[in-house]
Amino acid sequence: DTAVSQTPKYLVTQMGNDKSIKCEQNLGHDTMYWYKQDSKKFLKIMFSYNNKELIINETVPNRFSPKSPDKAHLNLHINSLELGDSAVYFCASSPGTPFVFFGPGTRLTVL
Amino acid sequence: ELKVEQNPLFLSMQEGKNYTIYCNYSTTSDRLYWYRQDPGKSLESLFVLLSNGAVKQEGRLMASLDTKARLSTLHITAAVHDLSATYFCAVDNTDKLIFGTGTRLQVFP
Numbered sequence: 192d193t194a195v196s197q198t199p200k201y202l203v204t205q206m207g208n209d210k211s212i213k214c215e216q217n218l219g220h221d222t223m224y225w226y227k228q229d230s231k232k233f234l235k236i237m238f239s240y241n242n243k244e245l246i247i248n249e250t251v252p253n254r255f256s257p258k259s260p261d262k263a264h265l266n267l268h269i270n271s272l273e274l275g276d277s278a279v280y281f282c283a284s285s286p287g288t289p290f291v292f293f294g295p296g297t298r299l300t301v302l
Numbered sequence: 303e304l305k306v307e308q309n310p311l312f313l314s315m316q317e318g319k320n321y322t323i324y325c326n327y328s329t330t331s332d333r334l335y336w337y338r339q340d341p342g343k344s345l346e347s348l349f350v351l352l353s354n355g356a357v358k359q360e361g362r363l364m365a366s367l368d369t370k371a372r373l374s375t376l377h378i379t380a381a382v383h384d385l386s387a388t389y390f391c392a393v394d395n396t397d398k399l400i401f402g403t404g405t406r407l408q409v410f411p
Contacts, residue, residue: 222397232339232388234401247398281344288397289333289352293345 194218195294197282203300204272211268212297214282220292222246223265224283225257228296234281240265272301304329304395308402315381315409323405325374325391333394334374336365338387339404345390348376381409 195216204210216223224247225237239247243259254270265282282294305328315321325334333352337345349358351367351374358365362385364377374391388406392399 224398226399232404232406234345234390234392234399234404236398236400239398249398285397288394289335289350290347291335291399292347293337295344 195282195284195292197280197294197297199297200295201298201300203302205302206272206274208272209268209270210272210299211266212280212282212299214265214267214294216263216282216284216292216294218284218286218292219263220284220286221262222285222287223259223262224285224291225265225267226281226283226293228279228281230278237280238265238267269299272299274301277301304331304393304400306391306393306400306402308389308391308405310405311403313405313407315378315407317382317409317411318380320380321378323376323378323389323391323407325376325402327372327374327393327400327402329395330369330372331393331395332369334367335392335394335399336363336374336376337390337392339390340387348389378407381407383409383411385409 221242224239238257240259256268279296285291336348349365354369356367362379388404391402
């Protein structure tokens with residue numbers, strides 16, 4: 192009964208490929224997020240959605256496109272992958288301030 | 303732009319000792335979070351501090367918030383090896399979390 196789940200856990204791919212990461216939460220929360228943790232462990236928000244509507248888009252290249260088919264899912268599609276996209280991507284969900292719950296993370300390696 | 307700074311970045315401490323991690327932030331916020339991250343793992347919520355003067359304790363960890371000074375502290379009492387991890391503070395800024403740089407804590411015998 193995982194609260195926030197992500198697939199896959201690991202993703203290794205070549206530069207130029209397109210890949211997707213899926214996120215699902217079974218907590219009934221309205222708000223979901225994507226955060227990126229780089230190689231220096233620095234965490235930065237990328238997107239947030241509230242009830243399927245995009246709320247925050249933090250100067251992320253438009254090669255990154257989030258999609259929320261329903262409020263329990265927030266997927267992240269990345270086009271034309273670059274070396275610099277290698278990172279750990281965390282999905283998170285929230286019922287509203289102040290609580291935020293993070294998923295297990297997806298480690299993306301671009302070769 | 304809100305900036306969140308933590309220090310120290312690295313902390314190596316002996317078991318049984320006490321130490322404090324500091325988190326400074328640059329603009330007003332009344333919500334501050336502390337998370338723990340083990341290597342290769344997700345973020346585990348430790349504390350949520352919601353008002354000036356808030357103090358919360360769990361085991362050997364105690365967190366406090368001074369919103370006037372824009373400062374939070376995470377105090378470690380009588381450290382044990384199991385506390386070895388990276389600790390992040392984060393400030394709520396219009397419903398998004400702005401994270402500090404993290405403090406990598408290593409506790410040795």
